[in-house]
Amino acid sequence: MDVLGIGAIDGHREPALRELADRALEKGRSAAARGRVSQQIPALGSVDPSLFGIAVATVDGAVVTAGDSTVPFSLQSLTKLFSLCALLRHEPTAWEQVGWGPSEAGFGSVAELEQHQGRPRNPFVNAGALVVTDRLVHHASDAAESVGRLMQELSGEEVAGDPRVAASEAASDHRNRAIAHVLTEHGRLLNSVDDVLDHYFRQCSLTATTTAVARSALFLADRSSHRGPLDTATIRRVNAVLLTAGMYGAAGDIAYRVGLPAKSGIGGGVLAVMPGVGAICAYSPPLDVTGNSVGGIAAIEEFARLAGWSVF
Known part of the structure; x- marks a missing residue:
């Protein structure tokens, strides 16, 4: 064809x-x-x-x-793709931290994360995306800004944040907070739970x-x-x-x-x-x-x- x-x-x-x-x-x-x-x-x-x-x-x-x-x-969650790409520019070996296999559970599963000793199955489930954001903060200081800048460089168009949506997510998203705490318990995050979530919510918005x-x-x-x-x-x-x-x-x-x-x-x-x-x-x-x-x-x-x- x-x-x-x-x-x-x-x-x-x-x-x-x-x-x-x-x-x-x-x-x-x-x-x-x-x-x-x-x-x-x-x-x-x-x-x-x-x-x-x-x-x-x-x-x-x-x-x-x-x-x-x-x-x-x-x-x-479309930003999960571009945050991964932004991180891989800084850390080509980041796959070791998030894996690359398909998920056996939902994208927000805490049980699956525990089953794999806190190592996310891939960078697109929420646990993996939080690890990617955390490591991007470590390399580039502001994960949301880094993702937005990458997309603007690639597209030539404006990619803007929405503080209202970010605040709404921060006030209602208890599952990602739980996932972040599990990741911290297993030593998977470099930054504090609050810092990682702040960058993640701004990135998603x-x-x-x-x-x-x-x-x-x-x-x-x-x-x-x-x-x-x-x-x-x-x-x-x-x-x-x-x-x-x-x-x-x-x-x-x-x-x-x-x-x-x-x-x-x-x-x-x-x-x-x-x-x-x-x-x-x-x-x-x-x-x-x-x-x-x-x-x-x-x-x-x-x-x-x-x-x-x-x-x-």
Whole structure:
């Protein structure tokens, strides 16, 4: 099957990509009605559920959008990918601290953390993300600022913090506080629980558009460039862990349905990478029972099917 994306810059394929993005948006909007906006973070509970944006960026320079692609949204767990990449710039051996295997439990499991002597299964479960944030604080002083700066460098667009959402998370997120205490008990954190959580909540509350997210992830798809923040071997490992763990317990389902390394966030964003071709980000606030955007996944699945994007 011809994979749409290669050659888009010549002007012949960009209109085709835009048509596929429009069709994916239509499919996603229909599916979004089955979801509910997350109430886990009170400040996100009032987000307009009808918002829907898609952005596709290809390695040869094309960027196409559909819907509300210019509306910034709360990145939440999407930042786990970029915090990992920011840390790996400073500490290429950070995998030793967080692991790379798929999770056997939910992304917020304390029991699984205890079973593995306080070593997180991977950098995308909450325990792993807290360790990554902690080590990023150690290397770069301000983890949230480091993540935002990396995304701005990669996308050329603004990535801003949302103090209201960060405060809402800090006031309501008891599970991550419990996880941080378990990590401390096992000697896995370099900084205090309060400091790590402050940086983590500010990191998760970063906002950006779907276009900024897609552009930020483009280096994970570009096998020919050496200008990105990570070397090719590290990029391969990041993509592998995205495929097996980026969507938590739904990773197998997403691999089956979509066939791409992907990451989601409870803010409604979903990001997927097609190595060698490009990246796509969809935003739709209503979530399914696993905390993933119903419409976002449906849209990316449809786009991948139409464009022939799959690693398999």
